[in-house]
Amino acid sequence: MSGTAGRVTVPERAEVVIIGAGIIGWSIAYYLSRAGVEVCLLERAEVGVGTSAIAAGLLAPLGPLNGPGPLASLLLAGCAELSKLVAELEASSGIEIEPGWPGALRLACEARAVARLRRRLERWQPLGLELHWLSGEEARRREPLLSADVLAAVYAPEEGQLRAGRLLKALADAARRAGARCYEHCEASGLRLQADRVLAVQTRGGGEIACGSLVIAAGAWSAQCCAWLGTAVPLRPVRGQLLSVRPPAGLPSLQHLIFGRAIYLVPRRDGSLTIGATREEAGFEVRVTEEGRAWLLAQARSLVPALAAASVEDSWAGLRPSTPDGLPLLGPLPGWRNVILATGHGSQGVMLSALTGQLISDLISTGERSPFLLTCSPGRFATFAP
Numbered sequence: 190m191s192g193t194a195g196r197v198t199v200p201e202r203a204e205v206v207i208i209g210a211g212i213i214g215w216s217i218a219y220y221l222s223r224a225g226v227e228v229c230l231l232e233r234a235e236v237g238v239g240t241s242a243i244a245a246g247l248l249a250p251l252g253p254l255n256g257p258g259p260l261a262s263l264l265l266a267g268c269a270e271l272s273k274l275v276a277e278l279e280a281s282s283g284i285e286i287e288p289g290w291p292g293a294l295r296l297a298c299e300a301r302a303v304a305r306l307r308r309r310l311e312r313w314q315p316l317g318l319e320l321h322w323l324s325g326e327e328a329r330r331r332e333p334l335l336s337a338d339v340l341a342a343v344y345a346p347e348e349g350q351l352r353a354g355r356l357l358k359a360l361a362d363a364a365r366r367a368g369a370r371c372y373e374h375c376e377a378s379g380l381r382l383q384a385d386r387v388l389a390v391q392t393r394g395g396g397e398i399a400c401g402s403l404v405i406a407a408g409a410w411s412a413q414c415c416a417w418l419g420t421a422v423p424l425r426p427v428r429g430q431l432l433s434v435r436p437p438a439g440l441p442s443l444q445h446l447i448f449g450r451a452i453y454l455v456p457r458r459d460g461s462l463t464i465g466a467t468r469e470e471a472g473f474e475v476r477v478t479e480e481g482r483a484w485l486l487a488q489a490r491s492l493v494p495a496l497a498a499a500s501v502e503d504s505w506a507g508l509r510p511s512t513p514d515g516l517p518l519l520g521p522l523p524g525w526r527n528v529i530l531a532t533g534h535g536s537q538g539v540m541l542s543a544l545t546g547q548l549i550s551d552l553i554s555t556g557e558r559s560p561f562l563l564t565c566s567p568g569r570f571a572t573f574a575p
């Protein structure tokens with residue numbers, strides 16, 4: 190038997206229902222399915238068109254870090270797990286996710302920025318990553334297209350990137366092969382509750398899926414799902430816009446990830462260059478704007494003047510699900526016996542996808558609570574107090 194949600198036929202019951210089929214929902218579905226758990230994802234749009242698919246795919250943990258701490262431990266563990274997962278997925282799916290570790294150059298272009306970068310280097314050193322201080326000239330020897338304004342740089346050879354959209358596709362294919370089912374154009378619109386349990390997820394159009402456990406992995410929209418449980422989540426959408434440009438013919442390719450004060454440049458194997466990203470408080474409006482595009486191009490040109498002649502091939506926008514302390518919200522929702530939250534990954538959802546999938550899958554399938562789940566417990570915010 191099955192219920193219907195609009196024109197989408199949904200199953201009557203699943204052991205675990207996941208709301209949201211972005212990189213976080215799919216990663217959880219992948220690890221759960223491999224552990225033999227029956228999983229059903231509900232996605233109101235289509236897989237591969239949202240924030241997770243357009244992310245730059247940086248595997249560059251230093252950006253948000255100011256030294257050791259909970260976020261550093263999470264990101265370093267997350268990058269290590271993701272590297273293993275990517276190798277596994279490439280071998281099993283044949284999809285080229287294009288992981289690469291060209292190293293990153295983090296630049297300073299003014300005297301004050303040089304002092305700031307030196308302080309950051311000192312704070313980064315205890316993290317145990319390989320880091321080198323370069324003068325402006327040394328940076329230009331590595332990357333001759335850099336502007337003469339570059340005064341200094343930190344070179345981090347272990348930072349890298351991948352193609353986030355392809356990772357999402359490979360993960361979804363692998364999860365489906367392991368038994369996960371995904372219903373697209375199927376929006377969760379409410380919950381049937383009894384005491385401290387969710388009995389079923391209701392879908393727009395009148396369908397209903399009974400569940401043993403519910404995982405809310407709806408990205409920036411997760412707060413709306415939590416509101417059905419009477420819970421206010423401290424999550425805000427931060428819009429990011431990205432461009433893909435084609436450098437002029439004959440221009441040598443960049444060899445490193447480049448980080449300026451506000452933007453980054455990611456060279457791809459096909460010769461294109463991704464320029465990202467804006468950080469904007471624009472509510473839930475997901476669109477590329479003329480101002481965003483112009484700003485990204487101007488910033489890119491200030492770092493690499495030859496990009497003035499580059500042509501824009503594509504542009505995207507997405508919403509980062511951001512929390513007040515920069516850590517994700519992972520684990521049981523206080524006050525509810527069978528609801529788990531997996532969101533709030535901000536600018537790091539791709540880097541943290543494999544680790545999040547594992548942690549949440551272990552929690553559901555074996556009851557194991559990693560110390561990371563304590564750090565990232567939704568209960569750390571007063572708004573969750575039952």
Ligand SMILES: Cc1cc2nc3c(=O)[nH]c(=O)nc-3n(C[C@H](O)[C@H](O)[C@H](O)COP(=O)(O)OP(=O)(O)OC[C@H]3O[C@@H](n4cnc5c(N)ncnc54)[C@H](O)[C@@H]3O)c2cc1C
Binds near residue numbers: 376536
């Ligand atoms: C411009 C930009 C660049 C980025 N670059 C990087 C990067 O280089 N490295 C990195 O690690 N991270 C990066 N990020 C961050 C990363 O993209 C996010 O942290 C990550 O994609 C969040 O994944 P998610 O699955 O939680 O959310 P999403 O990808 O937003 O997925 C949530 C899904 O839930 C669905 N949904 C919502 N409500 C419902 C409902 N009621 N019913 C059914 N479905 C619903 C949505 O349609 C959506 O598909 C970037 C983000 C942006 C915006």
